[in-house]
Amino acid sequence: MTALRPDLAIIADNVAPGSRVLDVGCGDGALMAALRDERQCDARGLELDGHNVAAAMARGLSVVQGDADTDLADYPDSAFDYAILSQTLQTTRRPDIVLENLLRIGRQAFVSFPNFAHWRMRAALVTHGRMPITRQLPLAWYDTPNIHHLSIDDFRDFVNARGIAVEGCWFLAGEKRRGSGWANLLAQHAVFLLRR
Amino acid sequence: MSEDTRFGLGRTVTLPGPLRLDGGGSLAPVEIAYETYGTLAPDASNAILVCHALTGDQHVASEHPRTGKPGWWTRMVGPGKPIDTDRFCVICTNVLGSCMGSSGPASRNPATGTPYAMAFPVITIRDMVRAQAMLLDHLGIERLFAIVGGSMGGMQALSWTATYPDRVAAAVVIASTARHSAQNIAFHEVGRQAIMADPDWRDGNYYAADTTPSAGLAVARMAAHITYLSEAGLTEKFGRKLQGREAKTFGFDADFQVESYLRYQGLSFTDRFDANSYLYITRAMDYFDLAEEHGGMLANAFRSSRARFCVVSFDTDWLYPTAESRAVVRALNAAAAPASFVELSSPFGHDAFLLENAELARLVDGFLRAGDGK
Numbered sequence: 001m002t003a004l005r006p007d008l009a010i011i012a013d014n015v016a017p018g019s020r021v022l023d024v025g026c027g028d029g030a031l032m033a034a035l036r037d038e039r040q041c042d043a044r045g046l047e048l049d050g051h052n053v054a055a056a057m058a059r060g061l062s063v064v065q066g067d068a069d070t071d072l073a074d075y076p077d078s079a080f081d082y083a084i085l086s087q088t089l090q091t092t093r094r095p096d097i098v099l100e101n102l103l104r105i106g107r108q109a110f111v112s113f114p115n116f117a118h119w120r121m122r123a124a125l126v127t128h129g130r131m132p133i134t135r136q137l138p139l140a141w142y143d144t145p146n147i148h149h150l151s152i153d154d155f156r157d158f159v160n161a162r163g164i165a166v167e168g169c170w171f172l173a174g175e176k177r178r179g180s181g182w183a184n185l186l187a188q189h190a191v192f193l194l195r196r
Numbered sequence: 197m198s199e200d201t202r203f204g205l206g207r208t209v210t211l212p213g214p215l216r217l218d219g220g221g222s223l224a225p226v227e228i229a230y231e232t233y234g235t236l237a238p239d240a241s242n243a244i245l246v247c248h249a250l251t252g253d254q255h256v257a258s259e260h261p262r263t264g265k266p267g268w269w270t271r272m273v274g275p276g277k278p279i280d281t282d283r284f285c286v287i288c289t290n291v292l293g294s295c296m297g298s299s300g301p302a303s304r305n306p307a308t309g310t311p312y313a314m315a316f317p318v319i320t321i322r323d324m325v326r327a328q329a330m331l332l333d334h335l336g337i338e339r340l341f342a343i344v345g346g347s348m349g350g351m352q353a354l355s356w357t358a359t360y361p362d363r364v365a366a367a368v369v370i371a372s373t374a375r376h377s378a379q380n381i382a383f384h385e386v387g388r389q390a391i392m393a394d395p396d397w398r399d400g401n402y403y404a405a406d407t408t409p410s411a412g413l414a415v416a417r418m419a420a421h422i423t424y425l426s427e428a429g430l431t432e433k434f435g436r437k438l439q440g441r442e443a444k445t446f447g448f449d450a451d452f453q454v455e456s457y458l459r460y461q462g463l464s465f466t467d468r469f470d471a472n473s474y475l476y477i478t479r480a481m482d483y484f485d486l487a488e489e490h491g492g493m494l495a496n497a498f499r500s501s502r503a504r505f506c507v508v509s510f511d512t513d514w515l516y517p518t519a520e521s522r523a524v525v526r527a528l529n530a531a532a533a534p535a536s537f538v539e540l541s542s543p544f545g546h547d548a549f550l551l552e553n554a555e556l557a558r559l560v561d562g563f564l565r566a567g568d569g570k
Binding site: 042044050051053054057058059060061062063064065066071074075076079 | 504506522525526529530532534535536537538539540541555558559561562563565566
C-alpha cells in the first residue's frame with residue numbers, strides 16, 4: 001500500500017488497535033483504510049467532497065458526505081475512542097465549535113494543522129508584504145479553503161484556556177519529524193492528541 | 197440433487213398466511229411472484245433482496261414478459277455486475293398490491309370468487325416487507341446479506357432494517373426517503389384522482405368490463421413521470437422543439453416533443469400496469485413515515501439494527517431530494533449505525549438510479565464487498 005501522509009502516519013502509529021475512530025475530513029479514506037487493515041479499527045468518516053466519499057465507499061469504508069461545521073452535532077456523545085481532524089481545522093468556519101464537538105464525540109481527539117507561524121511564512125509576509133504561498137499552503141488568498149490560519153502557539157493557548165489536556169504533540173518540518181524546540185518557528189505542521 | 201423449484205425465474209408461490217396488515221385485518225392466502233438469480237449458498241448466507249420502485253416488478257434482470265424489454269436493473273444485477281449473481285443469490289419480489297403476480301386488487305377474492313378490486317385491503321410499505329419476509333421463510337433464508345432498493349424500494353429497505361433488525365446485515369438505500377412529504381402525497385393524489393375520474397374506472401370494478409380506465413392511468417403516469425425527471429434534463433432532451441411539424445398548429449395536438457413523449461410514456465404504461473394497483477401502491481407510499489412508526493424519532497427506527505447502511509442521493513432528484521437522504525443519515529449517525537452517504541451528480545433527476553452511473557456501480561460494489569468474508 002502507498003505510504004500515508006506524514007501527519008496521518010503519526011496518527012496511525014498512535015491509535016490503539018481495535019478502537020472506534022471517526023475521521024473528520026477523511027478525504028479518500030487513506031487513513032481509515034490503514035486503521036482498518038493494520039489496526040483492526042472500526043473506522044467511520046465524514047467528508048465534504050462527493051468524489052472523495054465515493055472513492056472511500058468503493059474501498060468498503062463507512063463514510064458520510066457532510067460538513068464538519070454543521071454535521072458533527074448529529075453524532076452521539078462518546079461514540080468513538082478517537083475523533084480525528086487532520087488538516088481540516090483551518091478550513092472550518094468555527095474551529096472552536098468543531099473542536100468542542102470532536103472532544104464530545106471522541107474520548108480523545110487527534111488534530112493536525114499547518115503552522116502559519118513557520119519562519120518561511122513570516123519571512124514571506126515581512127519581505128514581500130504578500131500572503132505567503134508555500135508548498136504546505138500552496139493556494140492564493142482568494143481561492144484557499146483555509147479561512148482560519150493558526151499557529152502552534154495559538155493552538156496551545158486555545159486548548160489551555162479551555163482546560164483541554166494535551167496528551168501528545170508531534171511536529172513536522174517538510175516530511176520529517178522534528179523535536180518540539182522552537183516548534184512555533186521551525187515546524188511546518190503539528191499533530192496534537194487532546195483529551196477532555 | 198433434485199432441482200429446487202423454489203428458485204429460478206418466473207416463480208409464484210401461494211403462502212397460507214394470514215398476513216396481518218397495518219391497516220387492520222389480514223390477508224390470506226398471500227400470493228407472491230418473484231425471481232431468483234444465482235445460487236443460494238448451503239448456509240443461505242449470500243442472499244440479496246432487491247426491491248423495486250412503484251411501477252417496477254420482479255423482472256430485475258430478466259426480460260419483461262409483456263413488454264419484451266430487458267430487466268429494469270440489468271446495469272446493476274447480473275454476473276460480474278455490482279450485485280454479482282455469480283457470488284450472490286439475488287431475490288426480487290413483486291410487491292404486495294401490485295399486478296405482476298403478487299396478491300393485489302386484481303387477484304381473486306376467495307370470499308366472492310371475483311377480483312378484489314377496491315375490496316382489497318389498503319396496505320403499507322411495512323406490509324409489503326412482511327410479505328417479503330414470509331417468502332424468505334419459504335426459501336429458507338433467515339438473514340439477508342444485503343437489501344438493496346431505489347425509490348420505493350429504498351423505503352422497503354429502510355422498513356426491513358427497522359422491522360427485522362436481526363435479519364439484515366446491510367442495506368443500500370438509493371434516491372429514497374424515510375417518509376413521504378406533502379409534495380410527494382400531492383403528486384400521488386393528482387394521479388389517483390385522474391384514475392378515479394375516468395368513467396371506465398367504475399369504482400374499481402372494471403375487470404369484467406370491456407374497457408379499463410386507461411386514460412386516467414395514462415394521465416397519472418404522465419404527471420408522475422415529470423417528477424422522475426429534472427428540468428435541466430427535460431430542457432436538454434426536448435426544449436421547445438416541435439414534434440413532426442414545422443410550425444405550431446394552434447390547437448391541442450401534441451405540437452411539442454415533450455408532449456408526445458409524455459403521451460407515449462402514459463399509453464405504454466397502461467399496457468402493463470393495473471390502475472387499481474397504482475392506487476394501492478401510491479397509497480402505501482403516502483402512508484410511509486418510518487419515524488412515526490417509532491415514536492416520532494427516526495433514530496429509534498435504527499436502534500436495534502446491526503446493519504451497515506449505504507445511502508445515496510442524486511443532486512437533481514427533486515422527488516426525493518438529498519435533504520431526505522440526509523435526514524436518514526442524521527438518524528443513522530444518532531443511532532451510531534455504520535452508515536455511508538454520498539450525493540452523486542447526475543442530470544437525470546430521480547430516474548438517475550435506474551440509469552448508467554459508473555460511480556453508483558462502483559460504490560455499491562465496494563459496499564457489498566466490504567461485507568464479504570465477515
